[in-house]
Amino acid sequence: MHNPVGTEIEATAQWLEQHAADGAAIVLRRVARQRAQANERLTATVTRLRRYRMAWRSARRRARARTAEATRLTRQLNELHAQWHGRGEPSNSPTPDDARERALMRIDLARFQNLVERAGWMPDAEPRRLWRWRNGWWELAYRKRNPKDGYHDSGWYLWGPTESYFGAWVAPLKADATIEADRLITKDLAAVAEEQR
Template identity: 60%
Template sequence: MHHPVGTEIEATAKWLEEHAAPGAATVLRRVARQRDQARAQLSAYRRTTANRYRLAWHSARQRAREANATAERLAQVANGMQELLGEDVRRLMALNEEHTRTNAMLRTDMARLQVLAERAGWVPDSEARRMWRWREGWWELAYRKKNSKDGYHDSGWYLWGPAESYFGEWVAQLKVPAMTEADRLITKHLAAVAEAKR
């Protein structure tokens, strides 16, 4: 019969109990159990140390298998969704192509309109003594009477432009020279902007 703490130790512990020393028998058994546990831990550590590379390889292979399985599951789900939504997706793609084509045509028409607007020069507004012109943004040329409170120090034509350009700058007193000077100022401003972009 095999005893967990060993035959000799158990026999010694029984002898101690028979001779009125049960405490010593308990200590002897406890020390023997601790010794067996320490041996088991040491042998497990040696096995783990010897096999750690093999264990790491097995662990990496297991993680790779799990990642591949997840990727395959996701691919199957995506294929299933594509089959379910295939017709809707095709319709949406055709609609998207139609919108892209329409947007391209609108951009082309807008560019043509801008070129025509630039060629048209100064176009009179419905309001008297006011004109508009397109040159990479809308420019306004309007006549104002002298009024220091509003910032008009002289009577004449004033130029307003898009953001970060001329804002209420006096150009000339008469209409024709004002148009000529405004065109010169706009050209100068656009050249400076183009130079700054380079």
Template identity: 40%
Template sequence: MNDHSVGVEVDATAKWLEERGLSGAARLLRRVARQRDDAVSQLGLRPGAGPAYPAAGTEHTAPRDLDAAAETAMLRTEVARLQALAERAGWVPDRNAKRMWRWRDGWWELGYHRRNPKAGYHDTGWYLWGPVGSYEGEYVDRRKGPALDDAERLIARYRAAIGEDRR
């Protein structure tokens, strides 16, 4: 990692995106996180302390604090907006026409593969991968439309099971 840390979760997610050929999304995620970190650093705020508490040894001035609070609030709003757009997007096609991505409670991939038992593909069609402990290459359907519908059903079932386990 470089000296402008973007955070463990952001960096891990960005690396995951790059491994799957989504380098543009990874760059955007890192850039937004870096802007947030730079703003906090430039404003002399302690991370997590909020905009009303300048770091020790900095002079407390009302206009600067108001500007800092506005800048911090704007960056947090932009990050939240980016996350909400990614979650609402549903299935997003990859540049590879035989792959779809989705982000909601973890990354999901729906990929088309030809029959190849040696590689684990016993049928030609769409296979679903999800977060650890969910689906890892499960056959969904031969056609794209029904595969998307079945994937939504499987994801909903997985999320319901996880919700029940957490109670």
């Protein structure tokens, strides 16, 4: 039969009771129970922390894979931009093959821009700095409070591609900042689309 305080502790407590030391037996059992409970709590905490560490490693691995994919897509997008802009002015009499090649290049460029946009916020090599493609590059960076430079609060600031948002404070925390920045970008793009109508 399993004893909650252990067989040796129980045997010692019974010996103490047989020799008229009931108080010592009670204290011995209580200390043994407290030690067993502390060990259970410690084991549960270690198990929980190990589970969190494994989840963190898995999330970090997924983030690295996503960043590598976004970097590859950005590199391809930059190569396409370089090819597109490096061709020079089109000749006065473009051939059908040239027109077809330009159309295919525009399609590839649109596909890559769409993939980069879906990648979401991509980390920069510099810490606390994120980039996002939404009809142009948007930057989200953390700045400490410095009123001389225009940063009146510590937190995340958003810069837009057409300076529609030039260092606008978004939020103090990164998760909140990315959500709010996405909302501001969507709002800005909708306003630009409305103006063009």
